[in-house]
Every structure is written in structure tokens, then in C-alpha cells.
Amino acid sequence: xxxxxxxxxxxxxxxxxxxxxxxxxxxxxxxxxxxxxxxxxxxxxxxxxxxxxxxxxxxxxxxxxxxxxxxxxxxxxxxxxxxxxxxxxxxxxxxxxxxxx
Amino acid sequence: xxxxxxxxxxxxxxxxxxxxxxxxxxxxxxxxxxxxxxxxxxxxxxxxxxxxxxxxxxxxxxxxxxxxxxxxxxxxxxxxxxxxxxxxxxxxxxxxxxxxxxxxxxxxxxxxxxxxxxxxxxxxxxxxxxxxxxxxxxxxxxxxxxxxxxxxxxxxxxxxxxxxxxxxxxxxxxxxxxxx
Numbered sequence: 243x244x245x246x247x248x249x250x251x252x253x254x255x256x257x258x259x260x261x262x263x264x265x266x267x268x269x270x271x272x273x274x275x276x277x278x279x280x281x282x283x284x285x286x287x288x289x290x291x292x293x294x295x296x297x298x299x300x301x302x303x304x305x306x307x308x309x310x311x312x313x314x315x316x317x318x319x320x321x322x323x324x325x326x327x328x329x330x331x332x333x334x335x336x337x338x339x340x341x342x343x
Numbered sequence: 344x345x346x347x348x349x350x351x352x353x354x355x356x357x358x359x360x361x362x363x364x365x366x367x368x369x370x371x372x373x374x375x376x377x378x379x380x381x382x383x384x385x386x387x388x389x390x391x392x393x394x395x396x397x398x399x400x401x402x403x404x405x406x407x408x409x410x411x412x413x414x415x416x417x418x419x420x421x422x423x424x425x426x427x428x429x430x431x432x433x434x435x436x437x438x439x440x441x442x443x444x445x446x447x448x449x450x451x452x453x454x455x456x457x458x459x460x461x462x463x464x465x466x467x468x469x470x471x472x473x474x475x476x477x478x479x480x481x482x483x484x485x486x487x488x489x490x491x492x493x494x495x496x497x498x499x500x501x502x503x504x505x506x507x508x509x510x511x512x513x514x515x516x517x518x519x520x521x522x523x
Contacts, residue, residue, distance in 0.1 A: 250513070259374050
């Protein structure tokens with residue numbers, strides 16, 4: 243490398259951003275998380291629409307069966323739904339919350 | 344070598360969906376990507392930083408395609424270069440913000456302002472490909488092969504761009520190869 247190259251390099255160094263820039267990194271990660279959220283939302287919407295489309299023609303058949311089943315399993319299903327809600331709200335920390343770990 | 348292996352493990356974690364690992368990749372490479380884009384954009388720092396953010400956003404969506412062992416820095420600069428070319432093609436960017444940003448730019452202490460302005464003007468005069476090659480190889484210590492991979496240009500083209508670009512910069516700064 244010649245002295246001219248060293249001089250060029252020294253001049254270029256004036257344009258160098260800081261080695262650490264939390265504000266820039268945070269701005270990038272904010273956009274990344276927003277993109278991730280939009281993708282998750284799109285997937286959930288798609289799955290919901292597909293589920294709805296599948297259930298629509300089947301509903302006349304399913305409904306009587308569900309009514310019959312719900313009479314027998316309503317308490318158990320209610321308890322399972324509550325447990326599922328608790329798990330979601332605890333964010334997977336159920337074992338800790340229940341003192342099992 | 345250790346830095347490259349750290350990159351590899353971070354890429355593997357990011358490919359598995361870890362935003363924390365990707366955030367560390369952003370921290371590690373933001374300086375190189377932003378510096379490259381600042382030079383490629385001919386001193387338009389506001390545009391360069393916007394493009395750098397878009398570069399990382401695109402990198403997040405495409406991280407699954409990054410081959411094991413590939414240079415993360417070169418890959419990111421390649422994405423950034425494509426963003427830069429797209430931005431150049433689309434007219435009508437907001438220039439008012441640029442003027443504001445330019446006014447807030449810090450002044451370097453090691454080099455004289457005149458020389459820096461001359462360098463910036465000379466860089467802005469270079470054709471885009473030549474400028475990108477100079478920005479990577481002369482300013483950021485990329486190897487010719489790495490620059491070729493990042494910019495998607497043949498190795499010979501990269502070498503000739505650097506040779507011509509360097510000559511034009513030295514001429515603009517009134518430097519010669521044996522200058523002291």
C-alpha cells in the first residue's frame with residue numbers, strides 16, 4: 243500500500259459511522275419486529291379464513307354432533323380452555339408458576 | 344477466523360428465527376454497511392442510512408438463503424448495493440431531508456475539510472459501479488474477490504474499476520503514488 247492509498251484511507255475514515263450505534267440498531271429491529279408481526283397477522287388471517295371456508299359447508303353436519311358432545315364434555319372442555327388461557331398468559335412459564343421447577 | 348465463526352453461529356440462530364441473534368448481526372455489521380452506502384451514495388448520508396435500514400430488513404427476510412460459510416459482510420453490502428441501484432433509478436426522493444442532514448454532519452478532525460470535500464466530489468463523479476468498487480476495496484479493505492461477490496461483477500471488472508477509480512481520486516486530490 244502506497245502513501246497515497248494511506249491518505250485516501252484516512253480521508254475515507256471521515257465518513258465512517260460509529261462502531262456501535264444503538265439508535266440505528268433499535269430502528270432496524272423495530273422495523274424487523276413490525277414486519278414479523280405483519281407476517282404473523284397475515285398467516286393468522288389466512289388460517290382463519292381457510293378454517294372458516296372449510297367449516298362453512300360442514301357446519302350443518304357438525305352442529306348437531308357438537309351439541310350432543312358439549313352436553314357430556316362441557317365441564318372438561320371449560321377446564322381445558324381455562325388451562326390453555328393460563329398457559330398463554332404465563333408465556334410458557336407454567337412449571338415455574340406452579341412451583342414444579 | 345473467530346469473528347467469522349461467531350457470524351456463522353449468529354446466522355444459524357437467526358435462520359432458526361432468533362431476533363436477538365439478528366440484532367447482534369446488525370450491531371456487528373451496521374458500520375460496514377452504512378459506510379459502504381455513504382460512499383456509494385456519493386455522500387448522501389440520509390439516503391445511505393435509509394438504505395442501510397432497508398438492507399437489514401431485507402436481510403432478515405432472506406437470511407434463510409444465506410449459505411453456510413458465506414461472508415455476511417459481503418452479502419449485506421450486496422443487498423445494500425442493489426437497494427442503492429433501485430433508489431437511483433426511482434426519481435423524486437425527498438432532498439429537503441438531505442440538506443438538513445448535511446447541515447448536521449460532524450466534521451472530521453484528522454483530515455482537512457477541503458480534502459474531504461474534494462474526495463466526496465470526486466467520488467460523486469465516479470460511475471456507480473466504479474464508486475462501489477472503490478468504496479469496498481480502497482475504503483473498507485474488501486478483497487477483490489469479496490467485492491466481486493458482493494456486487495455481482497466479474498473479478499476483472501472489479502480490478503479495472505478500482506484501478507481507474509483510484510487514479511481519478513488521486514488526480515482530484517492532487518496526490519501521486521509517491522506522494523508523501
